[in-house]
Amino acid sequence: MAVNSIQDDVAGCFEYYADLAEGLDAKQKAPVSLPMESFKSYVLKEPIGVVALITPWNYPLLMATWKVAPALAAGCAAILKPSELASVTCLELAEVCREVGLPPGVLNILTGLGHEAGAPLASHPQVDKIAFTGSSATGSKIMTAAAQLVKPVSLELGGKSPIVVFEDVDLDKAAEWTIFGCFWTNGQICSATSRLIVHESIAAQFFEKLVQWTRNIKISDPLEEGCRLGPVVSGGQYEKILKFISTAKSEGATILCGGDRPEHLKKGFFLEPTIITDVTTSMQIWREEVFGPVLCVKTFSTEEEAIELANDTHYGLGAAVLSNDLERCERLTKAFQAGIVWINCSQPCFCQAPWGGNKRSGFGRELGEWGLDNYLSVKQVTQYISDEPWGWYKSPSKL
16 A cells, blocks of 8 residues: 655645635625625635644654645745654755745744643633644633634544444455554554444454454554654653553453564553453443554444444544445444544545544644635625615715
8 A cells, every 4th residue: 555655745735725715815706695786795815814733743744844834835924833842844844845935923833831831822812722632631721712803713623533333344354444443553643443343243253354464563663664663752752552451451451462572672652552351331431532653442233333333432533434335334434423534444534635623633624725714814705795775774965
């Protein structure tokens, strides 16, 4: 499977929004039927103003681009606050923008800890809009601060996305998409399909495939040829993931494979990709976002049960269904309570298509035309075009 480079995705995103920006100066006819010929009405889309863009440590350059590109295309001045764990690429992005002639002050990089740099942006009266990607807990705090000034926000938050596997799939293809959907980038992605819901008739055979594929993943220094998984981002995240695994074991779940440091790697925050079975829907591992290479598993017997399990979450970012029955896939597409649905795949993303979720996964959409709308204010303009007086009352001079 070919995966585009981050550089290609970043460049493509800027090119896409550059094209969209060319149409923003045009007046748009208002979608109303005016009852009088004395008026004409149109709509202007204008920059919303100064926008604060707060981005996470995973995919630091790409996540910044998803916000910076449409904000600049809309004509906004932007303050980008990257994660304190991954700021360097964002500083480089600003340098590239300077080199190509972006005027001073249009794109500003504010580094620092969240409570020192991010929080003041959310409550600052001269910031007109906040766009945030990160945890649901932090998103809630940002929304609370912005609400004091009735400031618009868009939030792309966490997820606990399901992947539903039916009995009619090719097991090898399904196994690859399942482990890719959860273990790609060590599961450090908000849309990771980390809840596997598999038909009971193929469960045992599918588990064997998953373990075989998982144990074949090369975990190493990321600069080593053939590396598929490097270390997780930090010591704090490493300990957090291990605690999730330990809690699942104490609650009665079974570690099917993984769950510890790889034997050949004695240093660094390396973790084996982990599959956990015998999970109940009340367990922490089923309900909370791990943000690590941990897949939890449940089986189902009917389509209705699969849908219920898939939607049994506070989150609603992504969902995937694997089946050769495309009518069934369409039914689940409509039934999933999620902003993104994948059919017979997991995780593909295109800058032309909307990205975002429902429930505690946030609101608003990144990417596509929807991403540009995040940074635009819509103004209605209505003009009286008749040469005749309006005639609401007679002029005193004519009485």
